[in-house]
Amino acid sequence: MDESSIKHYLADSPPSCVRLEIKAHFEALNEQEKRYAHHISRAAFNGTRITLRQVSPESPHIYDLILSLYEACKGDWKRAQEEAKISDIDLRGFLEYAAQFLGNCGNYKSFGDSKFIPRCTPESIQALASISPQSKEISHRIEHHSLFASKDAGLMHLGYPDEGHLTTYYPDSPDITKEEITEVGEFLEKKGFLVENTRLRKVSSSGDYDVLIASGVTHPPLSDSDAGDVTEWELEGKLKGKKLRLVFGDHQEEMAKIALEIKKAKQNAANDTERNMHEEYAKSFATGSLKAFKQSQRYWVEDKGPMVETNIGFVETYRDPHGVRGEWEGFAAMVNQERTKAFGKLVDSAESFIPKLPWSKEFEKDKFLSPDFTSLEVLSFAGSGIPAGINIPNYDDIRQSYGFKNVSLGNVLAAKAPNESIPFIASSDLDIYQKCRDGAFEVQVGLHELLGHGTGKLFQETSPGEYNFDIKNPPTNPTTGKPIATWYKPGQTWGSVFGSISASYEECRAECVAMVLSCEFSALAIFGFGNGIEDLNGPAGDILYIAYLQMARAGIVALEYWDPKSKKWGQAHMQARFSILRTFLDAGDLVKLAYTKDDLSDLTIQLDRSKILSLGRPAVEKYLHKLHVYKSTADFEAGKKLYDDITHVDDWWGGKMREEVLRRKTPRKVFVQANTVLEGDKVILKEYEPTLEGMIQSYAERGV
Numbered sequence: 001m002d003e004s005s006i007k008h009y010l011a012d013s014p015p016s017c018v019r020l021e022i023k024a025h026f027e028a029l030n031e032q033e034k035r036y037a038h039h040i041s042r043a044a045f046n047g048t049r050i051t052l053r054q055v056s057p058e059s060p061h062i063y064d065l066i067l068s069l070y071e072a073c074k075g076d077w078k079r080a081q082e083e084a085k086i087s088d089i090d091l092r093g094f095l096e097y098a099a100q101f102l103g104n105c106g107n108y109k110s111f112g113d114s115k116f117i118p119r120c121t122p123e124s125i126q127a128l129a130s131i132s133p134q135s136k137e138i139s140h141r142i143e144h145h146s147l148f149a150s151k152d153a154g155l156m157h158l159g160y161p162d163e164g165h166l167t168t169y170y171p172d173s174p175d176i177t178k179e180e181i182t183e184v185g186e187f188l189e190k191k192g193f194l195v196e197n198t199r200l201r202k203v204s205s206s207g208d209y210d211v212l213i214a215s216g217v218t219h220p221p222l223s224d225s226d227a228g229d230v231t232e233w234e235l236e237g238k239l240k241g242k243k244l245r246l247v248f249g250d251h252q253e254e255m256a257k258i259a260l261e262i263k264k265a266k267q268n269a270a271n272d273t274e275r276n277m278h279e280e281y282a283k284s285f286a287t288g289s290l291k292a293f294k295q296s297q298r299y300w301v302e303d304k305g306p307m308v309e310t311n312i313g314f315v316e317t318y319r320d321p322h323g324v325r326g327e328w329e330g331f332a333a334m335v336n337q338e339r340t341k342a343f344g345k346l347v348d349s350a351e352s353f354i355p356k357l358p359w360s361k362e363f364e365k366d367k368f369l370s371p372d373f374t375s376l377e378v379l380s381f382a383g384s385g386i387p388a389g390i391n392i393p394n395y396d397d398i399r400q401s402y403g404f405k406n407v408s409l410g411n412v413l414a415a416k417a418p419n420e421s422i423p424f425i426a427s428s429d430l431d432i433y434q435k436c437r438d439g440a441f442e443v444q445v446g447l448h449e450l451l452g453h454g455t456g457k458l459f460q461e462t463s464p465g466e467y468n469f470d471i472k473n474p475p476t477n478p479t480t481g482k483p484i485a486t487w488y489k490p491g492q493t494w495g496s497v498f499g500s501i502s503a504s505y506e507e508c509r510a511e512c513v514a515m516v517l518s519c520e521f522s523a524l525a526i527f528g529f530g531n532g533i534e535d536l537n538g539p540a541g542d543i544l545y546i547a548y549l550q551m552a553r554a555g556i557v558a559l560e561y562w563d564p565k566s567k568k569w570g571q572a573h574m575q576a577r578f579s580i581l582r583t584f585l586d587a588g589d590l591v592k593l594a595y596t597k598d599d600l601s602d603l604t605i606q607l608d609r610s611k612i613l614s615l616g617r618p619a620v621e622k623y624l625h626k627l628h629v630y631k632s633t634a635d636f637e638a639g640k641k642l643y644d645d646i647t648h649v650d651d652w653w654g655g656k657m658r659e660e661v662l663r664r665k666t667p668r669k670v671f672v673q674a675n676t677v678l679e680g681d682k683v684i685l686k687e688y689e690p691t692l693e694g695m696i697q698s699y700a701e702r703g704v
Helices: 003-009 023-027 031-045 048-055 059-073 077-084 088-104 122-129 133-139 178-191 252-267 272-287 290-302 337-356 396-401 410-414 427-452 494-517 521-526 539-561 572-585 609-632 636-646 651-664 692-700
Strands: 016-019 198-202 209-214 232-234 243-250 308-316 327-335 372-382 389-392 405-409 461-463 591-594 604-607 669-672 675-679 682-686
Touching: 016 692, 023 372, 023 682, 031 252, 031 308, 031 327, 031 372, 031 675, 031 682, 048 059, 048 252, 048 327, 059 077, 059 088, 059 122, 059 133, 059 692, 077 088, 077 122, 088 122, 088 669, 088 692, 122 133, 178 198, 178 209, 178 243, 178 494, 198 243, 243 252, 252 272, 252 308, 272 290, 272 308, 290 308, 290 396, 308 389, 337 372, 337 405, 337 427, 337 494, 337 521, 372 410, 372 427, 389 427, 405 410, 405 427, 410 427, 427 494, 427 521, 427 539, 494 539, 494 572, 494 609, 494 636, 521 539, 539 572, 539 604, 539 609, 539 651, 572 591, 572 609, 572 636, 609 636, 669 692
Parallel strands: 016 669, 209 243, 372 405
Antiparallel strands: 198 209, 232 243, 308 327, 327 372, 389 405, 591 604, 675 682
16 A cells, blocks of 8 residues: 555544543442443443454454553553653554554444554554563564555455455455355345344355354253254255354353343342343343344333443444444443433424324334433443444334334533534534534434434335235335335345445435424424524524534545545445435535635535525435335335435545545544442442543453
């Protein structure tokens, strides 16, 4: 790779370290609740090495190197510098890299899936590693091109191996193809075998395949296996003659520790629903059963209004290039009662907002199952990144029959780095942007999670010959004017049909719902903005204006996450936001990109506030209508064409505009989280400084 390309992969200097403020909310818990939160936190963080293993082969070794260096110098990095005889610049470069690595739980960005590399020299890292025998031995496990720029530019991005990218969801399988992954996936789908907690390995010697199942034991009781007494299948179709084996015990050490902590959490649970939930969690993590995990999620949905909220497991599938295997994550959080009241009002009003969305009742769930919607203050969030909001579970059958939960992560939303720059916002808009962006984003997250992810019907053949619609008189497809001709077949899910585009497509649909309903002044009033009466120039109008301006800006900065080499997007939400920006720009005189300099160095966004309702909302509604219908009817072909077209990056966007985005890009936040320590029956909270050194110390003292 040439130097001009490598500079875009350098670690942030400095990364934006911010602390998740939690002390007041944690101290408000009683002792039982604190113990409950502690054991959930420990269970979640015990999966750290699973996440590292899911990111890249070298990530566990880099993690061990960072922790071994901390241990060698006892956190006195000046001492380490003196012993290693390295410069201030090289020490700073290493600490910046280490903090960003820990914040992403690996050496690829959790938001963007591109590799980042140290700004310090290779020689300085070798010198640092030499300060202790342990760190020196660990450093020998890390190849130069693994820590620094990869030999091939394609390996600087996560993705399918046969497209030249890196993934560890298909370990030790350099020649496995997308077609093979699809064939195995379709076979398992027919068997009704879920794959979120698995990896797939192609055996080089035979060409057979192993499904590696995350579990604390290698031989679970047959009664606990999702495949019963089956441990091997003969494959069919294009892979006929090959075998598919079930191999338990992937991430065995971590999964056993997680199951143990979950059992301890169960002992401190507040009620039978929580105890039942943790019983199923423990069973799932010990045996690898996703049937047990799904049962835990049913109990989780039923556990309304807990003081300590949690979810844990292989949940989101963004980083698997095939979009079906989940990354480990888990959180423990306290409920912010005051902010939750606003979300409760939104839930109570939800059914009045659903008819305002651009589809008919045939394309909506038969009954809206009112979910729990809480504002949480995060104690611990283990994984590669922390979202602003969550809408889970992701299993469509549970969502349709039991419901779901929404959470907004308040202290994540509120975390700010000092003197944060805001590129592409005009100076005339800067004051109102800074004043209203938190409120606008909270509205966006609330509408996105509750009424974005929470709405919509999937037309399904639920079992052979059984349908959730009248097959003899099917509803009309409004995009064709004819009866719907496609639907989900038995065993199919939204994710399995739409595959690698499913995550971004659904995020786009939810973002569009938020853009449409943020135009409802009665919705803005629920969040405390205005009195429900339309007034584009009042406080609610300010929030609406910044919501649209914020989305337009997100669409521009999204280009950081588009790779010009592979011509692919690396982040689901940002691909979605680029498509919404394109929708704004195609709406007429709503949004303009204003600049006078040829290099775009003075480019700012001009949004006409007076045209948000007349041009902006109708344009988004038109786009959302198609997104929704294609999803509901399992029309992957039409959905993919729509989405590929609107997220296509031409030479101007991918060239001159992307270069300016990269020139002005700001560091993404990394969150310094507290630890909890059990002393007898008491739980002690320890917080850390929001610095590079504080980030490293927090992980070193976590002991995982």
